Amino acid sequence: MPFPAYEKLAGFPHAYHLPLFSYEKRHGATMITSRGCPYTCSFCDRTVFERLYKTNSAQYTYAHMKYLRDRFGVHHINMYDDLFTAKKQRVFDLCQLLIEKPLGIQWNCAIRTGHTSDEMLAKLKQAGVLMVSMGIESADPDMMERHKAGVTLDAVRDTVRQIRAAGLRAKGLFIFGMPGETPETVRTTSDFILSLELDEMNMTKFSPLHGAPIWDECANSDSSGEMIEDWRLMNCLNFVFLPHGFKSREEMDALYNWHVRRFYDSKAYRRRFAKRLWAHRWSFWHVVRHLPETIAAARYFSLNREQLVRTKGEFVLHPRQPVGLKPFLSPDLQIDNMVSMSRQRISRREAMKALAPLTGNGNACGMSAFRQAAV
Ligand code: SF4
Numbered sequence: 001m002p003f004p005a006y007e008k009l010a011g012f013p014h015a016y017h018l019p020l021f022s023y024e025k026r027h028g029a030t031m032i033t034s035r036g037c038p039y040t041c042s043f044c045d046r047t048v049f050e051r052l053y054k055t056n057s058a059q060y061t062y063a064h065m066k067y068l069r070d071r072f073g074v075h076h077i078n079m080y081d082d083l084f085t086a087k088k089q090r091v092f093d094l095c096q097l098l099i100e101k102p103l104g105i106q107w108n109c110a111i112r113t114g115h116t117s118d119e120m121l122a123k124l125k126q127a128g129v130l131m132v133s134m135g136i137e138s139a140d141p142d143m144m145e146r147h148k149a150g151v152t153l154d155a156v157r158d159t160v161r162q163i164r165a166a167g168l169r170a171k172g173l174f175i176f177g178m179p180g181e182t183p184e185t186v187r188t189t190s191d192f193i194l195s196l197e198l199d200e201m202n203m204t205k206f207s208p209l210h211g212a213p214i215w216d217e218c219a220n221s222d223s224s225g226e227m228i229e230d231w232r233l234m235n236c237l238n239f240v241f242l243p244h245g246f247k248s249r250e251e252m253d254a255l256y257n258w259h260v261r262r263f264y265d266s267k268a269y270r271r272r273f274a275k276r277l278w279a280h281r282w283s284f285w286h287v288v289r290h291l292p293e294t295i296a297a298a299r300y301f302s303l304n305r306e307q308l309v310r311t312k313g314e315f316v317l318h319p320r321q322p323v324g325l326k327p328f329l330s331p332d333l334q335i336d337n338m339v340s341m342s343r344q345r346i347s348r349r350e351a352m353k354a355l356a357p358l359t360g361n362g363n364a365c366g367m368s369a370f371r372q373a374a375v
Contacts, residue, residue, distance in 0.1 A: 001060070006029070006068070006072060012072065013027035013029055013072050013073070013074055016028065016029070018030070018076065018078050019078075020280075021200070021273075021283045022078070022130075022131060022200060023076040023078075023106065023130070023282070024106060024130065024279045024280065024282075025075035025106055025282075026073075026075060026076070027076070028075075028077070028078065029068050029072070029074040029077055029078075030077065030078045030080050031061075031064060031065070031077050031078075031079055031080070032079070032081055033055060033056045033079060033081055034053065034056065034081045034083070034084065034087075035049050035053075035054050035055075035082075036050070036053040036082070037049075037053065037082045037083045038051065038053055038083075038086065039083075039112070039150075040337070040340040041135070041137075041147060041340070042146065042147040042148075042178070042212065042213045042340050043147060043175060043178060043208070043209065043213075043214050044209070044212055044213075045209035045210065045211040045215075046211070046212075046333065046336075047211035047328075047329065047333065050332055051332050051333075051336070053083075053087070055087055057090070057093075058090050058091075058093035058094035058096075059093075059097070061094050062094060062097040062098065062101075062103075065077060065103055065105055065107075069104070074105070075104060075105055075106065076105065076106050076108075076130075077105060077107040078107070078108045078109075079107060079108065079109040079110070080110075081109065081110065083111070083112050083115065084111060085109070085111045085112070085115045085116055085120065091120060091124070092120070095124060095126065096123075096127075098127035098128055099126050099127055102128070103128070104128075105128055106128050106129070107128055107129055107130065108129065108131045108132065108133065109124070109129060109132055110132065110133045110134065110173075111132050111133070112134065112151075113134055113151045113155045113156050113159045114150070114151070114159075116159065116162065116163075117162075118162055118165070118166065121162055121163060121165075121166035121168060122166050124166070124168065125166050125167050125168055129168055130168070130169060131169035131171055131199065131200065132170065132171070133170075133172070133173055133202075134156070134159060134170070134171070134172060135148070135173045136151075136172045136173060137173070137174055138174065138175065138181075138185060138189050139153060139188050139189040139191070139192030140180075140184075140185035140188050140189065141153065142180065142185075143178065143181065146179075146180055147175075147180075147214070157196065160172070160196050169199035169200065170196075170198050170199055170200075171198060171199060171200035171201065171202065172193060172196060172198045172200075172202070173204070174189060174193065174201070174202065174204065175203070175204050175206050176189075176203050176204065176205055176255075176259075177205055177206035177239050177242075177243060177252055178214070178241075178243070179214065179217060179218065179224035179225055179241075180224065180245070181245055182243070182246070183245065183246065183251070183255055185245070186255050186259065187255075189259075190258075190262060190263075193263060194262070194263065194266055194268075197268050197272075201263055203256065203260065204236045205252075205256065206239070206241055207235060207236045207240055207241070208227065208234070208240070209234075210327055211327040211329070213337035213340040214341070215327060217341065219324070220324065220326075224243060225241050225243040225244050226242045227240060227241045227242075228240045229321075229323055229324075230317055230318075230321070231318075231321055232321075233315075239253065239256075334355055335348050335352050335355060338351040338354065338355060339351050
């Protein structure tokens, strides 16, 4: 299989920047070496790859990395696989190749709690990994059970400790504003994040994804909150969903800003950041070079704050945006979604039995409709 046509990207790789302070070497690029994920987190859309988990081989991935270095001078790669470490042998084989024939490339990848070991982390470190990210989402046990079943806070703590013991950086990924969220669950999560002493943190504003198990609850019912179904705003930068635990989106924004400031102002984070300033000189240089534009943007937003708030309030739905679309789910995904969203623990077999009568009635999303379409 040929490698992606990077040469068609104008200015690649100079004009493309990875998230600042998450790399040490220039230039950066991204790769995806696997598609799909065997899990069913409530907020995650798996409609494209469903239950498949497909990977590039270790040899192909190594050749791809080498191509990026030799042809474009890339020396840092962010692997954007949903779950890079699901096939252990592939990860060990790739690490072995990179250890035996080093490319001088650093890279980052994402893991899931429970999908790693001291041995694997040591290999990743030897193979040039700088930072691993893990989806934690929340520190409230009920929220975790509801949205990311099977992951416990103790397991998260252990994994972060293992990552740091291996000499790697740990990045935690969180979501703010899913159904069930309240100011208390956010404060609990914020305290937990600070206690983990993470090297980096990303907190996303929850945007329901069409096709994720949670979509129906958010978009087609008001049982857990109120949603603005405007697809232009659904980019994880706006609180399109207002859970019942909050009075307003302004309250959510204020709490979000409180947490972000608290994390980056913490002494522990500042200490870690200061130690790495030289290693991050390219990111730092990028910030300095673009300081005038950043200041101009900040001035613009502060001078036009009232007008911008008014415009946001008057934002009307695009006339061609469909509303109330039902995702077309395969039988397997319907079963997965039911298991994931059920308040009681149920097996796939029980979900299958419960779905059979519903889907036999010609439901547009149903199993029979899917089968008819497939033949
Ligand atoms: S969020 Fe959950 S379902 Fe989605 S890729 Fe990560 S582990 Fe898999």
